[in-house]
Amino acid sequence: MAAHSDFAPEVSPVERRRDAYVWRLLVTGVCFVLFGIGAGVVGVVLLPLVRIIPAARERKRERARTVMRLALRLFIGVMHRLGGLTYEFRGSERLGRPGQLIVANHPSLIDVVFLLAFVRGAGCVVKAGLWRNLLTRGAVTLAEFIPNDSTADMIVAAAGALRDGQPLIFFPEGTRTRPGQPMVFHRSGANIALRAAASVTPVYIRVEPTTLTKAEPWHRIPPRRPHFTLVVGEDLDLQPYRAAPLPVASRKLNERLQAHFEAELERPAC
């Protein structure tokens, strides 16, 4: 019976489950279901209304983005109030400016939910699979989000949206960070920034303990209640990158951007 031996050394004991573990597991499951139901209500009732009420295409796009923002804001409120997570979002009032490229790291499944819930009128580059999913296709089409499947088309569309004065949310990692592995930023974000952004604003996202990462199923929830910290950083100064041709400049900016995020995320959120 090795399990109860008094002589067993204490090697990294599994962290004790606390903060109402079973309740949080239930809440997590319920939230996935609620998200599905919410997406159904938005997709089947609200967005079709936006589509049929006569207005210019841009107007419909803005209405669709507003509907989605409020729905996601409600969803975050539900997750928070049911005790599934806690969060703080510092500096969100500086997001949503015309032509602003909002660049964020991507530790968890719901980072994009936070950004879309708090940034007014923003577009977003999202995975192309959302256009093939019946639940999400109508929403991403009407809101004119940008699919990330073809690099060239994505860059052209993203630059177009920024020149058009829309704020745009972009995750340079392309997909969620793999826990324990270094972040890898794709250069397309830096390229888009230099092409067309009026300003580039970083958002540093920390999740402690990690949850809903790339590597785990939904039911493997952390032993403690996760806390999300989203901090809006200072705008990046693009002037030093303007002189060189784009292929060279975007490589430099991308390296700088990634180093910037690594340094910032290394520190505690304080």
Place this chain on the structure above:
Amino acid sequence: MQSDDEILDRIRGTLVQLFQLEAGDITPAARLYEDLEIDSIDVVDLMDEVQRHTGRKVTPEDFHSVRTVGDLVAVMQRLLHA
């Protein structure tokens, strides 16, 4: 009417300037991705240059079949005479 050689010269100049490549490496048979390490993001920057040179609107579709510098010359010819 420009000859393929004239266009190749212009492309060579552009690639040297944009990507800091060696002029000698830029032959019609050179493959953009494998030999010159020009990736899909660079191709968009290249499209802008082609647009500037030809004065024609260039779309990602025009570049879908481009693999080598020679293909690029052919696309330029087509755009110039479209």
